[in-house]
Amino acid sequence: MLKPFSEHIDTNLPFLKEKSLLVACSGGVDSVVLAHLCVAADLKVTLAHCNFQLRGDESDGDEAFVKNLSYELGIGVMVQSFDTEKYAEAHRGSIQMAARELRYQWFNELLGSGEFNYIMTAHHADDDLETFLINLSRGTGIEGLSGIPVQNEKVIRPLLNFSRQEILSYAKDNNLEWREDSSNSESKYLRNKIRLDIVPQLKTLHPTFLKNFMRTQAHLEQTQSLVRHHMEEIRARLFESDGDTIRISVEKLQELKPAAGYLYELFQAYGFTEWNDVEGLLHAMSGKEVLSKTHRLVKDRTHLILSPIETGPEEVFWILDNVKELEIPINIRFQNVKKVENTGRNVIYLDKEKLNFPLQLRNWEKGDYFYPYGMKGKKKLSKFFKDEKVDVISKEKQWLLCSDDAIVWVVGRRADERFKVEDSTKEILKITLVS
The missing domain is CATH 3.50.40.10 (Phenylalanyl-trna Synthetase, Chain B, domain 3)
Structure with missing residues (x-):
């Protein structure tokens, strides 16, 4: 696996070779293998470990393991502890969402310090399949089916071309040690249900199911790229900007077919979700509006007007x-x-x-x-x-x-x-x- 990993870096992510990198390391097999591969490929890496304090001694054991791993690999390590349950309660969210927000807030702080250029996570092809199925079950557009991106600004995922089985085989062949997260076996989480129950069933349908899925997703990504390019041209033609306000001709919007598809692509980035209401604006009376959490879309005679929602008291x-x-x-x-x-x-x-x-x-x-x-x-x-x-x-x-x-x-x-x-x-x- 080291050879294809190094070739993947050389071909697709060559800019990483001269950068200072963080590796998000939980202590699980995926992130442990990523850490070993990065060191073997002569990348300049430091481990970053989050202790969410959710599993008592087990969480502390994970932290101790990652610190020891950094010592064995001869690289640095950054550790941060969080009161995840308190954060989730304060923000009225799930534990999983709280952990994600805390993790990436800390990662962004580390990247913002200027000491590190990118952070790498150990997402792999099976994670991509699970995400695909989660998005499919909730209802999504082509963007939600196009997969986890290899790069999202400062976040790099260099293992997306590899399966969970390939990663596990590499760990065993090289006698690597790792930590097992007991929560991964709990079926109360949707991702775990998909991982433990649905994906194994799908893989029995065809011996190369995962590879076939990866090829299909590559086609979807190419299609999404075409859609994105086309929509950029449409926005340039239809969107008339005036400061933070955008005016869009209703007549020109009505010419677009299918209307629902175009409206989704034009406005989904602004947080809108009530698509029947958005489409209804094309035929509504002047003054009718639809709100998202961040923006408002108002019918004004011959145009739709898109603007951010301004908060705060009125001033004199x-x-x-x-x-x-x-x-x-x-x-x-x-x-x-x-x-x-x-x-x-x-x-x-x-x-x-x-x-x-x-x-x-x-x-x-x-x-x-x-x-x-x-x-x-x-x-x-x-x-x-x-x-x-x-x-x-x-x-x-x-x-x-x-x-x-x-x-x-x-x-x-x-x-x-x-x-x-x-x-x-x-x-x-x-x-x-x-x-």
């Missing part, structure tokens, strides 16, 4: 008479001038004596109204926005400059008639929105 910013420039939340400048010159959406001129300082800058609220410059009478902002065809997301982000309770400026859109410069004006205040 106060502006004193002596302020010359405000940079947060938007960049606006204040200047006393002698006359009115160039005006526009981003520049207004006001009769300063009509203002009561401090002014305030706030977001718009339902019920707000103002007296649009150049018009007689007042107008509700909701009606103004509708006439101006302002989309839902832009309305929520709209800032108002106010004097007491009166709107002075719908910033970047329209000034208020009541504060305009007249022949009797003695002090002119110029306000500029810096884009």
